[in-house]
Amino acid sequence: MNDEPKPVEEAKSEQWWQDQGMPWRKEPGKSDYWCLGWFGFIGVFSLVLLPTRAWFITAAPDWLAMLTGSRTAVAVTGALGSQGEMPHWPWVLVVASIFSLKFDWxxxxxxxxxxxxxxxxxxxxxxxxxxxxxxAERWAEKLGPVGFLVAYLPIPLPLMQVVFVLAGATNMSLRRFLVYDYVASTLWLGLYFWLGWRFGAPIVDVLELYARVAMWVALGLMAFIIFTTYLAQRRKAAAKVDKTA
Structure with a gap:
């Protein structure tokens, strides 16, 4: 007779990938692990960049723009370029437009x-x-390819991530995805650069003031992120204990 139930531990080990905290609904393969690993790398990269961004934006905005495609750094580049302090700004724009896509894929x-x-x-x-x-999903579905352009708007919705994920989910080719993304990102970078160039002097003045407090602000944000992450983990652990009780 094969009707005997499997041990609880064995059943759990066979279905660990069906946990609600996992993005897949099948047993993951090598590609799944690699993709999830890249998300982990993005998180670490963002965390490391948080305190250094403040230094870069004041000391080397051109490098920040080229390494990350930061729109703020591109605006600062435009401001400095309008004051004759960054004659190599065309190269900064070209490189920034490429590296702005670094993790979108x-x-x-x-x-x-x-x-x-x-x-x-x-x-x-x-x-x-x-x-x-x-x-965000409703917006992305209605907008279609225009969603790539709207995704870069500074609005309190995770529209960019949703647009990019749905592009893959609907079988959009990687080449087409990168073309849409590059065009949208470059247009926004151009707008930020023009704003920086147009209002150059005031931006440079604000930048000098920001340089005095930027590091302290960054450290405060780091402490806040660590503290809130710790609290979230404690809540999850407590919730698991309550469920098993």
């Missing part, structure tokens, strides 16, 4: 591998996150 890849899986993981963090991602 990872989101496309996640959509290609898991469909909406990664969006569901993000949306499951809280009720507010669920509402925000639901709105």
């Amino acid at each position: 990872v989101y496309w890849w996640a959509g290609k591998l898991w469909g909406r899986g990664i969006i569901e993981v993000w949306a499951g963090q809280s009720k507010r996150a669920a509402r925000n991602y639901e709105r």
